[in-house]
Amino acid sequence: MWNLKLSESEPVYRQIVKYIEERIRNGEFPPGIQLPTERKLAELLKVNRSTVSIAYDELRSKGLIRSRQGSGTRVSEDAWGLDFRAPDWAGYLAQGAFQPTLPMVRRIWEENRKSTNINLARGEMSSELWPSEHLRVLAAHLSPRLQLGYGDPRGEESLRAAVSGHLAAQHAIQVPENRILITAGSQQGLLLVIQSLLRPGDAVALEKPSYAYSLPLFASAGIRMFPIPVDEEGLIPDEVIVLHRRHKIRMVFVTPTYQNPTGTVLTSERRQRLIEICADLRIPIVEDDAHGDLTLDGSPQPPGPLASMQGAEHQVIYLGTLSKTFAPGLRVGWMAGPTSVIERIAGVREQMDFGISGITQAIAEQVLKSDLWEQNVKRLRSALTRRRDRMVGVLVGYFGDELDFDVPRGGYHIWVKRQQPFRDQELVETAIRNGVVVVPGSIYGAEPGFVRLTYASSPEVEIEEGIRRLHDAFKRG
Structure with missing residues (x-):
């Protein structure tokens, strides 16, 4: 709030007066809000207390603030001639449902x-790794039948068909296009799952550490997060049983391949064990596979995604993206899951934004249909x-x-x-x-x-x- 950068071109007390006056008039400091004491503000701004005292005196003379013994200094609530019609933005900022970034x-x-x-x-990949020339050529040759209206909230059918073929060819995930929803990257996929399938107070399990922990998505939705320990072989599946017994876990969020941030790969045995445990407990799994295609040269291929395993089609919501393997700014990803889940999330999605741009979807379709992605x-x-x-x-x-x-x-x-x-x-x-x-x-x-x-x-x-x-x-x- 007090990010005033003082300069030598003007008396300091005048800079303080202007700073406070501007925020009073634009509503950032609403009527009645308490201001710091002279001593506290002097410490915050690293100036003499007498400088703040002079500034407060001028603000009082203008009727902008008032001071009373025992109640401190506040922005005036009854100043004649002042326009206080600006909203109480400070109050709104403090009360919004979505939690601010740390x-x-x-x-x-x-x-x-x-x-x-x-x-x-x-x-994200640095700019010299972007396929800029390929994207320029693709954009120049888009079909004249491009979807420029509001499309299917699940994504264009032709792109979903291309994603279906891509998942089958690259990961042995057999999923038809009616069970796929196009997202603006994996992070939006997480948000849609949380908003569509969970309620405030629900408990979920995350790897510890986890990229998802850094996001305010769960806290904003009132979701309680509980950690699954991770070692050199990935998360420890049997800990899910312990967490469920204690907290009635309703969903498990995992990144089995090149986990972010640790880079670990969940072993085949642990993947199978996790599937079995969650099936027994009837807990769905959300699998984020953003980095799964990026096996480095000379390294062994990791096990297939959870979504490719037998029986997982009714249990796993799979999130993929082009952001890590092609271009982060394209903002195209996908979600694959049971038909009823995709339909529910598509309904929520339609209330939010009617889906992502038809232009970027058309480019993504060409990337996946050609050999450009590989x-x-x-x-x-x-x-x-x-x-x-x-x-x-x-x-x-x-x-x-x-x-x-x-x-x-x-x-x-x-x-x-x-x-x-x-x-x-x-x-x-x-x-x-x-x-x-x-x-x-x-x-x-x-x-x-x-x-x-x-x-x-x-x-x-x-x-x-x-x-x-x-x-x-x-x-x-």
Whole structure:
């Protein structure tokens, strides 16, 4: 709230007066709201208390604020001639149903946008990995019969048919187009599942740590989250039984292949055990397979998705996306599940946005029908392998045995643990001052000491410099 940046071009007390007056008139500081004491505001702004005292005196003389002994200083509620018709935005912001982004997460994303920082945080491919020329050609040759009206909330039938063929060819998931819904990426798929199938107070199980834990989707819907422990073989399935006995778990959210953030791969045995446990307990599984196609060169192929396993067609809601394997800005993903579930979610979807753009759906259809997707994934796997190897090499070179990590077999991330403890907030700020952005493990619900490093999000030539800056940040911390 008090993000006033003081300058030397004007007396400080006048800058404080203008800052407060502007927020009173635009409704950000509504009538009756309490302001900080003179001492507190002086501490926040790092100025002399006398400066704040002069500013408050001027605001009182204008009738904008009032001070009473015992009740502090407040914005005036009965000031003559002042226009207080602006809504109480502060009240609305505090009461909205959707929870705000965590301050540390917001800070990280803001810093990612600055070109002076090296981005080892954001989970998307850097611009030189985008298939820009392919997309330009596809866009130039779109059919004149392109859907420009409100389409089917499940997505265009031709794209759903293309997704059905893609899932069968790439993952042995046999699902007809009437059981597929097109989404704006996996994250929207999660939101649709939560809003359509769960109620406030419901309990769900997530891997610990988990990318989903960093999202406010569950808290916004009033959903209670409980952790499933993860080791080097992925989540521990029998913990679901314990959680269900204690909390009546209603849904399990998992990322079995190249789990985000740890990069672990759930073994075949544990996949089968998880399916059996959830079938016995009649608990549905939501499988996020955003990184599953990104097995790096020289690594063994992971087991097939849960949705490809026998009996899973009635039990698993499968989420896939083009964001990690083709282009994040295309914003096309898909959900596959039982017919009744897809119909229910399509009904909710129709109330929200009538589906995503027919233009991007048409492009995505051509990507999946041609060999473009396979060509791009092959190119991307090689590029990501080089980047992973580069990051592993410089991590060892700069940190030696200060860091523990497993070399990932796929995906975008390396999950590292530092032997010497550190405070996440201090690391984030020190790293930013050093010109590099990383995500501490606490964002994903991990224990202290972990950091997720992304080798896909910055140009390859910046990886070594990014790790060097991180090393300096740790030394200063």
